[in-house]
Amino acid sequence: MNILETISQRRSVRSFSSTIMDRREMESVRGILERAASEPGPFGARIRCKLHVDTVGSGEARLGTYGLISGASAFVLPILAPAPGAMEDLGWVVEKAVIDLWAAGWASCWIGGVFSRTKAAGLAGASGEEYVPIVIALGKEAERRSFMDKLIARASRSRQRRALAELCFLPDGSALNGDALASPWNIVLEALRVAPSASNKQPWRLVWDPLALRWMLFLDEDRFYNNSLGNTHLQNIDMGIAMYHFAAAAGCAGLKGSWTPLVEREGFFAEAGGEGVKSMIDMGRKKGWEPIAMWR
Numbered sequence: 120m121n122i123l124e125t126i127s128q129r130r131s132v133r134s135f136s137s138t139i140m141d142r143r144e145m146e147s148v149r150g151i152l153e154r155a156a157s158e159p160g161p162f163g164a165r166i167r168c169k170l171h172v173d174t175v176g177s178g179e180a181r182l183g184t185y186g187l188i189s190g191a192s193a194f195v196l197p198i199l200a201p202a203p204g205a206m207e208d209l210g211w212v213v214e215k216a217v218i219d220l221w222a223a224g225w226a227s228c229w230i231g232g233v234f235s236r237t238k239a240a241g242l243a244g245a246s247g248e249e250y251v252p253i254v255i256a257l258g259k260e261a262e263r264r265s266f267m268d269k270l271i272a273r274a275s276r277s278r279q280r281r282a283l284a285e286l287c288f289l290p291d292g293s294a295l296n297g298d299a300l301a302s303p304w305n306i307v308l309e310a311l312r313v314a315p316s317a318s319n320k321q322p323w324r325l326v327w328d329p330l331a332l333r334w335m336l337f338l339d340e341d342r343f344y345n346n347s348l349g350n351t352h353l354q355n356i357d358m359g360i361a362m363y364h365f366a367a368a369a370g371c372a373g374l375k376g377s378w379t380p381l382v383e384r385e386g387f388f389a390e391a392g393g394e395g396v397k398s399m400i401d402m403g404r405k406k407g408w409e410p411i412a413m414w415r
């Protein structure tokens with residue numbers, strides 16, 4: 120299975136078989152987590168990922184996800200310290216792990232809403248300023264889905280995604296007609312479109328600059344939703360996940376490029392590509408979007 124197939128097949132699983140991971144499986148999962156976290160994301164923040172396996176009781180009870188997730192005894196606990204772009208980098212690193220884990224036969228679900236952050240930080244051994252913004256429930260998919268699983272999947276319309284025309288725009292703010300793009304880009308945009316996002320809100324917006332052949336990525340933030348969990352900003356995590364899908368698919372499609380964080384500092388726009396970049400950012404801001412990164 121190549122990475123594009125894995126990206127399109129991955130989905131959130133909330134009902135797990137109760138079989139507990141054995142030692143060899145733990146080693147293999149830890150290897151995948153280490154590889155994913157071995158390099159920082161595009162913003163340069165370091166993320167550590169700890170595997171927590173509850174060999175005695177129920178992991179859900181310990182982490183307070185009971186009811187939402189059924190049968191999971193394993194969780195991935197990503198640990199970070201506050202830094203600019205750390206949420207995006209967490210999304211990037213953890214989604215890389217989620218995709219590689221799916222390819223290795225492990226199902227998972229991102230959990231950013233209801234779980235005990237205090238317990239997760241304790242189990243992860245977070246120290247000082249470090250914290251655990253989200254956890255990943257991990258395991259083998261159960262043969263039968265729990266009632267809660269079906270309910271949540273239905274409520275978040277988990278299989279549904281916005282049309283590309285609602286996500287992609289031109290520098291003048293008009294919708295981008297996907298047919299206008301050369302075909303490898305369609306593969307990349309499709310990989311981004313199927314990315315998981317908190318409550319399936321899909322807050323990613325892209326602007327294509329056809330002259331300079333670059334993409335600008337914005338966050339269409341739900342301000343209340345994204346700022347109601349203290350220093351955890353789920354929609355910034357969504358952006359990092361989408362950036363990973365985009366970059367992985369571009370690599371697969373043979374399209375060269377990388378993400379540059381869009382931070383406003385003296386001289387930045389000149390370095391990043393001058394007035395063209397600035398006017399695209401102004402256009403995005405007029406629509407109420409926050410600039411995140413540029414691909415070129």
Ligand SMILES: Cc1cc2nc3c(=O)[nH]c(=O)nc-3n(C[C@H](O)[C@H](O)[C@H](O)COP(=O)(O)O)c2cc1C
Nearest residue numbers: 130131229230231232233275277315316317318319
């Ligand atoms: C940052 C983040 C946080 C999430 N938090 C939760 C959560 O707390 N509970 C839950 O059931 N699903 C959660 N999800 C899963 C989303 O609901 C799911 O990805 C979305 O509905 C799309 O469905 P899919 O993953 O099956 O494609 C989260 C996803 C992300 C990316």
